[in-house]
Every structure is written in structure tokens, then in C-alpha cells.
Amino acid sequence: KAGVTQTPRYLIKTRGQQVTLSCSPISGHRSVSWYQQTPGQGLQFLFEYFSETQRNKGNFPGRFSGRQFSNSRSEMNVSTLELGDSALYLCASSNGQGAGTFGSGTRLTVV
Amino acid sequence: DAKTTQPNSMESNEEEPVHLPCNHSTISGTDYIHWYRQLPSQGPEYVIHGLTSNVNNRMASLAIAEDRKSSTLILHRATLRDAAVYYCILRDDQGAGGTSYGKLTFGQGTILTVHP
Numbered sequence: 001k002a003g004v005t006q007t008p009r010y011l012i013k014t015r016g017q018q019v020t021l022s023c024s025p026i027s028g029h030r031s032v033s034w035y036q037q038t039p040g041q042g043l044q045f046l047f048e049y050f051s052e053t054q055r056n057k058g059n060f061p062g063r064f065s066g067r068q069f070s071n072s073r074s075e076m077n078v079s080t081l082e083l084g085d086s087a088l089y090l091c092a093s094s095n096g097q098g099a100g101t102f103g104s105g106t107r108l109t110v111v
Numbered sequence: 112d113a114k115t116t117q118p119n120s121m122e123s124n125e126e127e128p129v130h131l132p133c134n135h136s137t138i139s140g141t142d143y144i145h146w147y148r149q150l151p152s153q154g155p156e157y158v159i160h161g162l163t164s165n166v167n168n169r170m171a172s173l174a175i176a177e178d179r180k181s182s183t184l185i186l187h188r189a190t191l192r193d194a195a196v197y198y199c200i201l202r203d204d205q206g207a208g209g210t211s212y213g214k215l216t217f218g219q220g221t222i223l224t225v226h227p
Binding site for chain 2: 004033035042043044045048056058090092100101102103104105
């Protein structure tokens with residue numbers, strides 16, 4: 001079966017812009033979680049959506065937001081980009097319990 | 112979330128067993144022990160998880176101490192493809208009304224190098 005698909009794979013944005021990243025979960029999975037990975041902070045949890053509702057949220061500023069659609073696809077948005085937002089953004093899907101399956105991520109570079 | 116402690120790095124030779132340790136002295140009764148690994152340029156990959164009893168799957172074995180304050184991930188025969196960062200994570204899979212399933216708290220992990 002198809003895995004978790006994240007688009008785009010790479011993205012370059014300018015400070016102050018906003019960006020939207022997309023995640024298509026494994027078919028049948030209703031939970032989508034987002035993570036940020038940087039060399040300095042490692043993998044950090046951003047938020048989780050389950051059946052279109054945010055179920056859990058990490059410790060990130062309000063510039064980071066997300067949503068989930070009725071088909072379980074999810075998007076995350078970062079507004080007013082800062083240089084420090086440069087990172088690998090990963091999403092993981094699961095059936096609501098058990099292990100998550102991660103996508104390959106979107107590499108965001110803010111210049 | 113309960114904290115885990117892992118060595119920063121370990122090395123192994125190909126086709127030898129590898130034992131990756133993890134300490135979690137503050138583990139609670141409802142915390143499951145999860146292991147993920149991340150290969151270069153990829154997202155993390157689930158390896159194995161357990162609660163109290165030792166667990167085996169096609170990828171690895173998980174040995175859990177009787178007091179649950181530590182665990183060991185065992186790769187029975189390391190290959191070059193096993194070179195990755197291995198993360199030991201505790202997750203409350205039973206408590207909080209099931210609201211914590213999607214949240215994994217990653218530490219720094221153990222960088223495993225496998226020599227040919």
C-alpha cells in the first residue's frame with residue numbers, strides 16, 4: 001500500500017513569507033502528526049490531528065498551525081517565516097493507536 | 112513525558128549482534144517503550160515496542176528489565192543498512208484517554224555505525 005506522502009520535498013522561502021506543507025496519510029489512517037527536525041533541537045512534536053480535530057499540540061508559537069480535511073489529508077502552515085524555521089518537517093500517520101508511519105519529509109529553507 | 116537516556120553513539124561490525132541500551136528510570140506503569148530508527152535522508156521508521164514482556168519481530172528484539180527501568184534493543188545480525196539513529200521513546204498508550212497516541216517525544220538517540 002502507498003506510504004505517507006509529503007509535498008513538496010524541498011522548498012525555499014524568504015523571511016516574512018508564509019508556507020503551506022501537505023501530508024497525505026496512509027489510506028484508512030485517521031491520525032496525522034507533524035514534527036520539526038533541526039540539527040540543534042532534534043525531532044520535536046508540533047501537533048496531531050484526528051478526525052479533523054486537533055488532539056495534541058506541542059510547544060510552538062502560534063505562527064505554526066495545521067488542519068485536517070475529511071479525507072484525512074493534512075496541511076500545516078507557518079506564517080511570517082523566520083530563519084530558524086529552516087528544518088525538515090515530517091508527518092506521520094496512524095490508525096489512532098499504535099505506531100506511526102512517517103513520510104520522508106519536506107525540507108524547508110528560509111533565506 | 113518520561114525521559115530516556117541513550118548513549119550518543121555505538122559501533123558494530125557487519126553480521127555481529129548489536130545491543131542498544133536505553134535507561135528510563137522514571138517510567139510509569141502505563142508507558143510503553145517504543146523504538147524508532149531514522150536512516151539518512153528518511154523519516155523515522157518504527158522498529159518495535161513493548162510494555163513488560165520481551166518482544167520479537169522480524170526487525171529486532173526488545174528486552175525489558177524486570178523493573179522496567181531499562182530496556183535493550185537487539186539487532187541479531189547487523190547489516191550496513193542498519194546504520195541509523197535509534198530512538199528509544201516512552202509513550203503513555205493507555206492513560207490520558209488515549210489522547211497521546213500521536214505524540215512521540217524523541218530524545219537525541221544513538222547513532223549506530225556498522226563497519227563492513
